Amino acid sequence: MTTTPTAVPTTTAVAGGIGTSPLRPDGIPKVRGEFAFSGDLHEEGMLWGATVRSPHARARILSIDPAPALAIPGVHAVLTQDDVPGRKTCGQAVKDQPVLADGETRFWGEPVAVVAADDAETAARAAAAVAVRYEPLDALTDPGEAERQGSVFRTMHVVNGDPDRRGEVVVEGYYETGTIDQAMLGTEAGLAVPDGEGGVDLYVATQWIHEDHEQLYASLGVEPGAARIHLSGIGGAFGAREDLTLQIHLCMLALHTGRPVKMVLDRAESFAAHVHRHPSRMWYRHEADPDGTLVRVEAKLIFDGGAYQTTSHAVIANGAYFAMGPYHCESVDVVGIATRTNNPPNGAMRGFGAVQVCFAYEAQMDKLAAALGMDPIDLRLRNALDAGDRLPTTGQVIEGAFPVAEVIRSLAAMPLPDAGPGGDPRHLPGGAGLTTTAADIRRGVGFAVGFKNIAFAESFDDYAEARVTLTPDGLLVETAAAEVGQGMVTVLQQIARTATGIEQVEVAFVDTAAIGSAGSTSASRQTQMTGGAVLEAAEAVRDEALRRAGGGTLSGEGVLRDGVVVATLADVLAEGPITELVRFRHPPTTAPSETGQGDLHAGFSVAAHRAVVDVDPDLGLVRVVQVDTAQDVGKALHPAALVGQLEGGILQGVGMAVMEELRIDDGVVRNASFTDYLLPTILDAPDVEAVLIEEPDHWGPFGAKGVGEPPTISSTAAVVAAIRDATGRDLTRAPVRPEDVAGV
Amino acid sequence: MEIARPTDLAGVLDALDADPAATLLAGGTDLMVEVTYGGRRPASVVALRRVDELATWEGRTIGSGVTWARIEHGPVRALAQAARTVGSPQIRSAGTIGGNLGTASPAGDGLPFLAAVDASVVLASTAGRRTLRWDEFLTGPKQNALQPGEVIVGVELPEHLPERQEFAKIGARNAMVISVASACLVREAGGATRIALGSVGPTPVRARRAEEMISAEPSPSPAAVAEFGRLVAEEVSPITDHRSTAEYRRHASGVLARRLLERCL
Structure with missing residues (x-):
């Protein structure tokens, strides 16, 4: 376990290798406005x-x-x-x-x-x-009506365990999430x-x-x-x-x-x-033994896919597979339906089906803890899955790291922020509007855990190509992977540096004619997939260079023996170019059975969030004070960029919790602007403290896991849980609106 | 598109005299959104930013071209509080108080203050000047009494402003948001109280029955404060739209009224 990194020691001989936080090559051009966007x-x-x-x-x-x-x-x-x-x-x-x-x-x-x-x-x-x-x-715009008419893209029925298993303690709930952009x-x-x-x-x-x-x-x-x-x-x-x-x-x-x-x-x-995040309607029934052992979960999910399929089949599958969270359960029955309507099409968005269900199952876990008279964190720990366990939905044995309990314990052990808000009214609910004074607020704390798979699933042939070439000046990495701002460009440089000892690495994003597919920059997959391809290719290039020089250690100056350069990179290249193309695949997955069973996923990542909010119950206004997180990251390749992903994902989760929603009436979007589709401003942004849990995964470079989606999965659930804690209201819909909190 | 760029008020009036239907452009924070997203294509524009006379603030006369950035740091407490809630720093540096009047949106952040203090609006054309009280000028949602050929010269505040004055605004995020409901309350030491609310009616709403009731209470009891809030909530006439519901706006109007009154006691 490491805490939020400030200065991470360099563990490799080469500057800017994995585990350090070098500047990204496109960072300064972007800040200066010199980077050419599309x-x-x-x-x-x-x-x-x-x-x-x-x-x-x-x-x-x-x-x-x-x-x-x-x-x-x-x-x-x-x-x-x-x-x-x-x-x-x-x-x-x-x-x-x-x-x-x-x-x-x-x-x-x-x-x-x-x-x-x-x-x-x-x-x-x-x-x-x-x-x-x-x-x-x-126009058919009501998902419930679409279900009745059989206007659906995919219906999932995930069944596992003894259908007659019953628990003594039962909680039911109905939840909704809005259309998010x-x-x-x-x-x-x-x-x-x-x-x-x-x-x-x-x-x-x-x-x-x-x-x-x-x-x-x-x-x-x-x-x-x-x-x-x-x-x-x-x-x-x-x-x-x-x-x-x-x-x-x-x-x-x-x-x-x-x-x-x-x-x-x-x-x-x-x-x-473009497509949006599916709005959802979710019915849940959780049953537990009196000691808190979760024994049966039933759920019905309706995600509205809108007019065309896009990725609805995969989003509803994720919703169904991850419908009950990272917990043990003997008996599971989940129905997931992606409806076809005349609403705008919904498809991929960070978290991809795992976000909606997390909002529901974590509310259910809190409700169940209350019904059991248990501490909600203890309830989660009692049921936490671990590596080697079977996922209760798909029956898959979880390979690689899956430290659910450690994530929960680490987050629960972090100190809470000071009891009261500071004196600056802008940091109270209502912010610059001066609606609220410290006397008007109640503080609440909420906790939520979420997980999802990494990379493509359900037997998809998922691969990434990368080419690494040794040049007299260093290394050239070629890939068709999309650097969307997340920092993959830096991570690929770091992987190549650590693999070869050569600091000078140029990453070139090349076209469809120049290289094979890298797969999508989605599903939190590029660090492991394209990163995996770059690692293998760079190691092969290193080995060939050393073979030509008769052994030694590779560096930017050439091949060293006993600290002396015995061959420059140009010398090594004299007998011909050294270039290596790798097509990297993760462990294969299977297609689901009719009941959603199988080894459907290549790996998983878990994260937890604890939100602290100040709420003005009379006006229903919320200020998210702090969202702390513990996340299962495998290995932190670029700690600063990683924490940036956590902070950004959390802020996106905060937006879905308290303000972001496309308002759609009869299929027509009413707020297609940043005037009315509200994103959190810096005054709405909570402080974030992060604990990184580093247990190496079973595949991917240096044990690293993709980190992009988990920050968005349970942060919304945690914030809404905190508002429930502050107000005592049920709040079964995200985003929470002021009128919901005020009860008018 | 014809663009006139006068450098003094006489030049503005001449330009408008020649082309009374011209669109007036000050900070452009409303107009440019209409051009970019609303498909508005003005045939001709009179640009006002070079006119120093409009950007002056002398005593109780605030020129229409005075920006929210200046007002935010100006001497009038509740108006400064309102100015701080207008958009982002960039918007406040461009947008003007005259623009709030010209657009006449029910959500105009500066308007509740002007209504609460019974400010007047000074208009000019080549035919001369006229002064309208705020409620004569603001005639409906996005409607005002400005006639073709006229320009808003500025706002005239009353000679005496109550020292106790407070503004608050509700939005669904904590900055840079369009008002769901806003309120400005001013109170004299003797108890005379006025309150105006924004985004809860076609124009700023003065809650006159509530004002009358609370003005008679030199040191209101908690029950009187609550009654004041109840009356204010009764007197507003909000609607439901994509930003909020009528029920919430009515409820919030009462809460804001109580809180602002308490801050002024």
Whole structure:
């Protein structure tokens, strides 16, 4: 166990290796505004694209007349479904989403047509001028009604253990979570450049260029090699860039006009363009023996997938597999349903199905502790899973590190912050609004534990390619993995340094034609997957260099023996280049049985959060004072970046607990702006203290685990638990609204 | 798009005389959002930022071009408290008190103070000046009495301002948020009390029955304070929208009224 690192000793011979916190190579350019994000792309002679979107949750398209748009000087193209050259639909697992609307629009914001014009303003005017006649149709927007009608993407039924097992102490609960947005700061943006030979190069901010590529060339109707995707600067992702948004549209416009075409969505359109976190409805029944042993959990989950499938099948699977938390239980029966409605599509977001259920099962654990008359932390410890145990839902024996009890104990042992708030009114509930004084508040403390799997599951062939090349100056690492801001670029440098002793490492993000897939930057997987590939490749490069020099130790100056350089890197390279391409795979997983059983997951990570809140019960206002965490990280490769992930994930969890929600009425989003989709400001940000639990995992570089998602899984649950503690109210819905807390 | 960039008030009035329908631009914190997201395309604009006369604050006359950043650090306590709740530091450096009046949003953070002290709004055109009391000027949600060809010169505060004055605003986060409900209360040493509330009616709402009741109480009992809150909650006329519910806004109006009164006792 280590506490929050301030200065971590260098454990390797090379500066900037694993376990240290070197500056990220793109850090200073980003802070200075010199880093080129996808919105900054430029090409001489480029046009600007814009999208016509459906204003209805569901409507029949009677006609589309491009003439008024084409009549505007400077407008070069108006394209519709008829102009999609190849496959008319796209999607990750199921190609059910029209590239452009196919005669009926099924959600508010669905792309109907795209235009290209000389400049952004003209393109926006042209999009507004395309004359679309709609016949509004009845929209199905209630997930409960969708379930009744059988309008579903996937129904899971996870059953394990003796169905007749009953406990003496029973608690039931119903919980809801709202539609949450990733709200990454960089909106969707890209630039497509035709190559003059029928092909196209797309520069775009995305999470998985190879998956995008598969969908892109199919819809363009070109050979795979004729469409190439290059990563451009990515301003955050959190799952919002897993599904295609403007990729095919940009390339269609570029190929049609023969000109480079750029698109940058504004904030309002960004909310319409990408998927959101599934809103959920969850019914739970927990049964325990009087000593606190959890014996049976029943749950029914409805996650609304919206109009198209995207990743709903996998999100609801996660919801079902992780529906009861990291606890033992003899008997489990979980039904998970992903509904199809005319709400905006929901898909990937940090935590991916584990967040919603954690909000419910941790509320249930507190409720059960109260019914048992037990301390809620003791109840969790009594039932905590460990490595080698079977997951009660899927029956999988947990391999690798899974220190649930240690995470709980470590967090519970951390000191609580001082009893009272300070004198600064901005740090009270209501903040700068001066609504509240210290006399008006009650303090509450909440505790929650959450977990999920790392990397892809359910028999998916999950791999990552990376190439490491020795140069006279050092190492070149090539990958197609998306650096979305999380700091993978630094971690890959560190892994290569520690593996080779060479400090000079350049990481190049290369295109779909230059290297194989790295898989998605999602599922907390890149540190282990692309990191694993880089480690193996770097070790092979090191071994070859040492073989050529006849043994010794590798460093940036060359091969050393007894502290003396016996061959420079250039000497080593004289007999030919040294380059190693590795395709890294994690241990295989199986497909689920009909009852959701199997070795479905490659590994797990657990985290716990303890929130301290000050609540103004009369006004229902909340100030989250502190959120402390203990997280199972395997090995902290870059302690500062790791803590940054914990803090950022916690803040995202705080947002979902007290303010973030897309307000959707009859399928129409009412708050598609940062004016009304509220993200926490620095005045809303709690202090964070972190304990890192370092037990090496069974695969991945140096035992490290992915750390991106766990901070978001149980932080929401902990904050709401703390508000319950302060107010005594049930608060079964996240985000908690002031009127819920005030009870009006 | 035609843009006039006058450097004095006479220039503004001439520009408006020539083009009475021109859109007035000061800090742009409302207008530019409408342009960017609302599709508004003004045919012509008169830019006011270069007009020093509008950005002056002399005694009880606050020029329409005075920014929230200045007001936040100015001498009028409750108005400064309100100014601190306007947007972010960048928005406060650009946005002006005249913009609050021009936009006339029910959620305008500066408006409850102006209503509580019965401030007046000074308008000018080439035809001359006129002065309207706040409730003559603010006529509805996003509606005011400004006529084509007119510009808001500034705000006139009464000669005497009560020393005891407090403002508070509720939003769903702790800074940089649009008001769900806000209130400004001013009280004389003798007990005379006025309260105005924002975001709970089409324009700022004065709770006059509550004012009358509490003004008669030189040292109100807890029961009188509670009754004051109850009356205020009765007198507001909030709506339910995507930011909050009518029930919560009504409830919160009463709570804010009680708390602000207690702070002024």
